[in-house]
């Protein structure tokens with residue numbers, strides 16, 4: 147049960163995170179955006195692809211809002227791959243891509259009556275309605291998995307997950323196994339082409355039964371119904387999906403060949419006539435008082451419902467008004483999700499354990515008397531860091547308030563009032579729980595400031611960090627070694643078969659060690675053959691994956707790709723990093739010049755390659771591998787070597803296509819305009835980047851001028 151798995155340690159937060167976005171220096175902003183992009187991307191993958199999120203939605207929202215706040219103050223630092231440009235995550239590679247006819251957007255959230263009132267006021271202001279009350283629908287927000295079903299001439303032709311909002315995963319055959327999804331529309335009045343949108347979910351009883359069966363069979367159980375629904379739908383074998391009791395509620399639509407209703411309420415009635423289930427709890431309400439009443443009503447109904455909901459969705463009822471209101475960035479102006487607050491419970495704090503992350507960051511974990519909250523039994527919760535424990539005076543033996551917000555990792559808010567206290571304040575350990583017992587240091591950032599995170603200074607000598615490093619090394623985005631999962635890796639580590647990355651590749655050629663594996667339970671000839679094949683398949687590795695696999699702090703996938711493209715070969719990269727570690731000014735400058743590499747990455751790379759044990763480990767690994775050069779940029783085109791920024795909307799190609807084309811022609815594409823920019827290609831709607839370009843005197847081209855320049 148994942149509830150037994152302690153939460154992964156939180157990443158080291160830059161101290162600037164305590165400041166308001168407008169108080170940041172540019173360097174701090176760049177650092178934070180780098181860290182936030184990595185962090186959010188990792189959470190997206192765990193949430194959308196692995197179905198195993200490690201932070202609550204609320205914590206995720208905090209990170210996302212922080213990212214947006216900084217981007218608002220520093221628009222020229224907005225990254226191409228900014229988390230604010232994404233909804234959801236990229237699809238998993240195992241499914242074919244489906245481009246949605248109309249993108250699947252996410253809703254803005256409201257967390258209070260005030261925010262609901264602001265929404266209503268905004269709608270009225272935009273439509274210039276004065277005091278007139280707006281008619282809304284209030285629909286339960288199903289906590290499931292969004293899906294889009296394309297019908298042509300009334301027949302289901304394609305079904306896709308949301309994916310990143312623009313491109314989803316093709317799981318048509320799996321949708322066909324869901325009883326609530328008609329393969330042919332009933333009744334009449336449906337447009338020739340329509341994308342029906344709704345939520346795939348599992349009911350409470352079905353979820354419990356599914357987990358009970360999995361547990362009995364010794365298989366992995368799911369943390370909550372939403373993850374179970376997602377995992378059940380995203381199966382390569384539709385027969386597995388068919389065996390799961392998935393349900394579907396329809397609530398909106400995407401692409402339509404012709405309009406079919408005047409209001410949201412009418413549209414829902416049509417969907418029901420065509421054979422879809424719609425939520426029976428949906429209400430038609432008027433004005434702010436109606437919105438607030440519906441929220442109170444849904445809060446009361448929630449415990450009695452047979453499926454999970456995490457809030458109420460308010461939509462402007464009139465579709466012509468929806469049209470006029472339109473969208474702001476990635477969310478509609480005519481709808482908002484009013485979220486329920488987190489659920490709380492009290493329980494006894496039995497002990498506090500320290501968990502050591504890959505980079506040595508220490509996370510205190512509360513071991514609790516099991517308690518049922520928010521639909522699951524909780525035994526562990528994060529305590530964040532030493533300062534939090536001290537500030538809240540949390541003691542072992544306390545009765546504490548536990549909070550869980552439709553999520554996975556609950557948090558301890560503090561001692562419950564009027565309950566007996568633990569005997570003494572918690573003394574945070576001064577040493578790592580690892581056998582080396584190394585002293586813990588407060589983590590510092592690039593600028594030398596102390597953060598709230600404490601860190602084991604043992605690095606690779608600390609077995610906890612070593613194992614986390616190895617897990618990262620074999621993870622999907624890094625070396626992705628088939629047949630070598632985390633469990634086997636930990637076992638291999640404990641048996642001293644694998645102590646560092648190079649050992650994995652040595653193992654594949656070490657007959658004696660492979661022979662010792664044969665004596666292990668459950669390790670047959672076939673699994674050994676598969677393991678060896680999986681390892682050998684990765685002996686040849688792309689430079690960016692190699693760099694990412696090293697596990698340098700702040701070097702996520704995107705930065706790893708940037709480094710690979712910047713240095714082209716492993717030799718050049720490693721030679722440069724050695725110089726960066728020695729603070730060679732030229733090498734540091736060269737690294738700094740790469741797009742979106744800031745102080746955080748430079749400091750992390752310098753620290754990593756300054757450590758002898760890291761150099762030794764990397765050298766040993768390189769000796770085992772055939773690292774492929776990154777593609778050299780072209781040098782004989784009009785834009786070779788130039789740094790280009792695309793801004794505004796493009797008419798002849800998507801932003802991704804434009805970027806790929808520019809890179810093919812040897813240009814560097816940057817997300818922000820700076821002194822290093824050579825060209826800005828501006829389409830309609832270009833804003834602050836265009837202004838910055840004018841201030842810096844940078845050449846600006848229209849999309850057509852750009853296409854003419856590159857000869858496309």
Ligand SMILES: [Zn+2]
Pocket residue numbers: 502578579580582583584602603604608609610611
């Ligand atoms: Zn340690």
